[in-house]
Amino acid sequence: MRLIQINKTYGDKTVLKDVTLDFPIGKVTVLVGPSGSGKSTILRSLNFLVTPESGQYDFNDHQIDFSQSISNKEKLAVRRETGMVFQDYNLFPHKTVLGNIIEGPTQVLKMGKKQAIKVAKELLAKVGLADYGDVYPSELSGGQAQRVAIARALAMKPRYVLLDEPTSALDPELELSVLKVLLQLAHEKQSMVLVTHNMAFAKQIADKIIFVENGEIIYDGDPKKFFSQDNSSKRIKNFIASMTMENLK
Structure with missing residues (x-):
């Protein structure tokens, strides 16, 4: 999966500026950065929830030029292989x-419905909710609802799972239940692209870190170097310190 020189504007505001990124198969790519930096716009471009004005999107056998009209057939073909998980479950x-x-x-x-139910029950067991098949969403906690949303995305057998702040609406204990599921998927080499503000989790799960600010890519590479005290970027150090509350000292 690759984005090449994509640009996106909203009115007079440029949200993404000539962004080029690779998302390796079988790896977890984590997008971090301040609010409004463009990281969610990047993620949503991968699923056509946002359509950049220009640039190219290479995914599997699909080569899409954002400056041209994109057919519903092309969009559906990509969406079938990119399962989306939102922060509000949907x-x-x-x-x-x-x-x-x-x-x-x-x-x-x-x-077939019989096969679909079999797969669904296996996925519910995988996310720790084997006995919840007959429950309605209103009866679930936030953490349970998000795990169901992850199971629903996995049921489509996607090449990539895309997660937009999947735990930001949860309290820490419920958040942990979701993060454990995502770590399990990472160990199974499920390709994921994840937007998060949780730096501790990003450090633990990421195979690749992308730091976005003002619609530009400031860092794209090894998580160990990103989180290292030897990182030469003062901006990244200040961001990490702010997100981990080190700036309170």
Whole structure:
């Protein structure tokens, strides 16, 4: 998966400026940066929730020029392989947990209902919610709802899972339950692109760190170097210190 010189504006504001990035298969790429930096816009461009005005998107066999009209067929083909997980879960309130998970496989992948239910139950066990298939979203805690959202994304067998601040709405204890699931997926070599403000988790899970500020890529590389005291960037050091509360000292 690769973005090449993409640009995005909202009115007079340039949100992304000639951004070029690679997202390695089988790895976890973590996007960090201050609020409004453009990191969520990058993530959403990978799923066509945002469409840049220019640049190229190479994904699997798809080569997409953002300056040209993109067909619904192309968008759907990419979306089938990029499962999106939002911070507010986006579960269907009128469907049970099981109903939420089988919706995509049966409607989009045309999987048989019996097989879809089997896959859904396996995924619920994977995220620690084996007994929650008949429960409705309103009966779930935030952490449980987010784990269901992750299971729903995985049910589509995506090449990449895209996660936009998946734990920002959760208290620390509930957040931990979700982070454990994501770490398990990382150990299984599930390709992920993750936007987060949780620096401790980013340090633990990332194979690659991207630091975005004012729509530009300030850092793109090894997490160890990013978090190292030897990092030569004063801006990155100040950002990490602010996010980890070191600046309170």
